[in-house]
Structure formats: structure tokens, C-alpha cells
Amino acid sequence: MVPVRPTFWNIPTPSEIAQYILGLGVAIFLVWAVLRHIQCWRKGASEPLPPLGRQVWRESIRRLLRFVLVPERLREDLYGFVTHLAIFWGMVLLALGTIIATVDWDLFHLVLGGRLLSGLSYKLFELVLDLAGVALLVGLLLAIIRRYFWRPARLSVPRLPRDKWQSAVILGLLLTVAVTGFIVEGLRIRAGVVLSETAAPATADTGDLAEAEQAVTVGATVWSGSAVGAATSEAFRGIPLGTVRRLHLVIWWIHAIAAFGFLLLIPFTKANHLIAGLAHVIIPRQDGLPSAVSGDGEATPLRALTWRQRLEVSTCTSCGKCQEACPAHLANNPLTPKGLVWGLHGLFMQDVWLGWKTLADSQNEQLWLSDEALWSCYSCRACEEKCPLAIRHTGLVVALRR
Numbered sequence: 001m002v003p004v005r006p007t008f009w010n011i012p013t014p015s016e017i018a019q020y021i022l023g024l025g026v027a028i029f030l031v032w033a034v035l036r037h038i039q040c041w042r043k044g045a046s047e048p049l050p051p052l053g054r055q056v057w058r059e060s061i062r063r064l065l066r067f068v069l070v071p072e073r074l075r076e077d078l079y080g081f082v083t084h085l086a087i088f089w090g091m092v093l094l095a096l097g098t099i100i101a102t103v104d105w106d107l108f109h110l111v112l113g114g115r116l117l118s119g120l121s122y123k124l125f126e127l128v129l130d131l132a133g134v135a136l137l138v139g140l141l142l143a144i145i146r147r148y149f150w151r152p153a154r155l156s157v158p159r160l161p162r163d164k165w166q167s168a169v170i171l172g173l174l175l176t177v178a179v180t181g182f183i184v185e186g187l188r189i190r191a192g193v194v195l196s197e198t199a200a201p202a203t204a205d206t207g208d209l210a211e212a213e214q215a216v217t218v219g220a221t222v223w224s225g226s227a228v229g230a231a232t233s234e235a236f237r238g239i240p241l242g243t244v245r246r247l248h249l250v251i252w253w254i255h256a257i258a259a260f261g262f263l264l265l266i267p268f269t270k271a272n273h274l275i276a277g278l279a280h281v282i283i284p285r286q287d288g289l290p291s292a293v294s295g296d297g298e299a300t301p302l303r304a305l306t307w308r309q310r311l312e313v314s315t316c317t318s319c320g321k322c323q324e325a326c327p328a329h330l331a332n333n334p335l336t337p338k339g340l341v342w343g344l345h346g347l348f349m350q351d352v353w354l355g356w357k358t359l360a361d362s363q364n365e366q367l368w369l370s371d372e373a374l375w376s377c378y379s380c381r382a383c384e385e386k387c388p389l390a391i392r393h394t395g396l397v398v399a400l401r402r
Contacts (some may be wrong), residue, residue, distance in 0.1 A: 066360025
């Protein structure tokens with residue numbers, strides 16, 4: 001029997017249906033949330049795009065390579081560069097793997113009566129996802145070490161309470177997704193080994209087993225495809241098949257809920273940079289400082305910003321690299337580029353989500369957006385040269401001064 005991906009092995013039909021319903025609900029919510037953000041971006045004053053042409057779009061692709069795929073401004077920080085690459089590409093490959101697995105099951109299997117992931121393609125699929133899972137785990141562990149054990153000053157100053165809980169929740173959910181993914185794989189492989197040992201003709205013919213059991217048996221005995229999953233399965237050696245099945249279903253649901261939870265949090269947290277940052281990098285822009293001539297009448301500093309500047313504020317990850325390069329901040333002036341953007345980000349989120357509790361009235365955020373802080377900026381644009389997502393801090397300062 002040719003190895004195929006044992007999709008939904010051991011998953012009862014009600015759980016399978018529930019997962020699709022939850023997935024559809026999460027997708028609908030994300031689309032609505034993105035449209036809500038776009039609506040609030042568009043409240044800003046106009047900022048013209050450069051004349052569109054082939055050269056402009058080529059520049060957009062170059063920016064995608066420079067700031068997203070292989071971020072050049074992180075290269076001088078090797079630790080941060082490796083962390084970003086591991087988390088980013090791990091997540092991208094695992095997301096693509098989920099899409100391919102869905103197409104394999106829902107289209108090729110249920111509609112066309114065949115399988116996309118079978119034989120060699122399944123082996124390569126499992127190998128790539130195994131490497132992606134390891135990369136994600138390594139990246140998350142590096143991020144946890146830097147944030148909680150080897151913390152540079154730029155992450156602690158100024159103090160950002162919203163960033164503190166957001167980082168913990170985001171890292172926790174992604175770590176849960178990565179770890180439970182390997183545990184689910186390990187339990188499935190262990191079940192396949194047990195089934196192969198209990199089925200009478202298991203080594204030569206799995207005809208006595210149901211189709212799903214055949215798939216998991218062949219996947220475990222012919223070629224598991226997942227070195228980490230196979231190693232994880234050894235932790236469950238000696239456990240009865242019934243217990244393996246129950247554990248598998250429970251961990252499978254934890255994995256799914258953690259993944260859905262992370263997706264739901266994207267519009268509410270700095271993980272929004274996954275969407276806003278991509279849009280900011282790809283959408284063409286003028287090189288000069290933007291000039292907002294009118295707003296929508298809001299009684300907040302947001303009225304001074306263009307639509308593009310609102311988008312830029314949404315991309316901030318509070319990494320603090322801008323602050324490390326700011327001569328005004330290093331001279332103990334009240335200006336902090338990180339605090340400036342994060343304060344505006346809080347006001348923007350208050351505009352997006354009714355009832356959003358920001359710290360915009362706190363003493364610190366009032367200081368970050370105060371006239372004293374704004375006029376202590378040297379307009380040297382050193383912060384912009386360091387920002388991994390090309391936020392134009394100086395443009396924000398100029399807009400708020402006006």
C-alpha cells in the first residue's frame with residue numbers, strides 16, 4: 001500500500017464538522033476585522049501614491065524581499081535575524097502545509113477520488129513540515145530567551161504594559177501549536193505501530209484494517225516521514241491503543257484551539273503586523289515626508305495623520321531598534337520613537353475597536369506625545385534607518401507638530 005496522509009485519523013465526524021465550522025467562523029471574523037482596520041486607515045488625510053508603473057511594482061517586490069522575506073535591517077543583530085527567519089518561515093511553511101493538506105482531503109480525496117499527498121509527494125510533504133516545525137520551535141525558544149532571560153534595554157524602556165501581555169500570549173499560543181503538532185504526530189505514529197503489531201498480516205497486507213487504520217499503519221511502518229514525530233512516539237511506547245487514541249483526540253483539539261486562538265488575536269495585538277506590515281511594505285509610497293492637510297475631525301493626534309501613516313502605526317512590533325539609534329533619546333530628552341509610535345498605535349486601536357482600553361491617558365503616554373517630546377526630535381531620521389518595517393517616525397513627528 002502506498003503511504004498517504006492519514007487526514008482526520010481518529011477524529012470523530014462531529015469533531016471534524018466542528019473544526020470546519022470554527023475555521024469558517026475564524027476566517028469570516030478575520031476578513032471583517034481586516035476590513036474594519038482598512039476603514040479606520042482610510043479616515044486619515046490623503047497621501048498620494050506615486051505614479052504606478054512597472055518600475056514602481058518592481059520596487060515593491062524589492063521591499064518585500066528586503067523587509068519581510070529576508071529582513072536586511074536585522075542582519076546586524078544576528079540573534080534577532082535568526083529568530084525572525086526561524087519563526088517567519090516556520091509559520092509560512094506550516095500554513096502552506098495546512099492549505100495543501102486541506103486541498104488534498106477536501107478536493108482530491110472527497111471530490112476527485114484520489115490523493116495529492118501520496119507516495120513520494122507525501123514523504124517530501126512530511127519532511128518539509130517536520131523541518132518547518134523544528135524551525136518554529138527554535139525561533140520561539142530564541143524569542144522567549146531574549147524577551148525573558150537575555151532582555152536588551154530597548155525591550156524594557158519605555159515600559160509598555162500592553163506589549164507585555166501581548167508578547168506572552170502570542171508566544172504561548174504559537175509554542176502550544178508547535179509542541180502539540182509534534183505530539184499529535186507522535187501519537188499517530190505510535191498508534192500505527194501498535195496496529196501493525198496487532199493486525200495478523202500487518203507486515204505484508206493490511207487488508208483486515210479499515211482504510212483510515214491502513215493509512216496510519218503504513219505511514220508508521222513504511223516511512224513515518226517525521227523524524228521528530230517518530231522520536232516523540234517513543235515517549236508513548238507501552239501505552240495501550242485506546243489510551244493513545246484518547247490522548248490523540250484531546251491534544252488534537254488543543255492544537256486546533258491554540259491555532260484558532262492565535263488567528264483571532266491578530267487584529268487585537270501587535271501580531272497585526274503580519275497583515276499591516278505586509279500591506280505597508282508592498283503598497284508603493286512617496287519617499288518624501290507626508291503632509292496631512294485635513295482629518296476626520298477626531299479630537300486625538302490621529303487627526304494629524306494620513307491614511308498611510310495610520311497604516312504605518314499599525315505595523316509597529318515595539319522592538320525598540322528605532323530608540324537605540326535616536327540621538328535625542330540617548331541625550332535623555334523626553335522623545336522616544338518607540339513610545340511615540342506605540343502611543344499612536346493605542347489611539348488607533350481605540351478607534352478600531354469600541355471599548356478598547358488603552359493607556360493613552362497615562363502619564364507616560366502623554367509624555368511620549370507631548371509637545372516637549374515632539375520638539376526634542378532632531379529630524380535626523382536615524383530611527384527610520386533602523387526600523388525593520390520602514391516606519392517613517394520623522395513624518396509622524398512633523399505631522400503631530402503641525
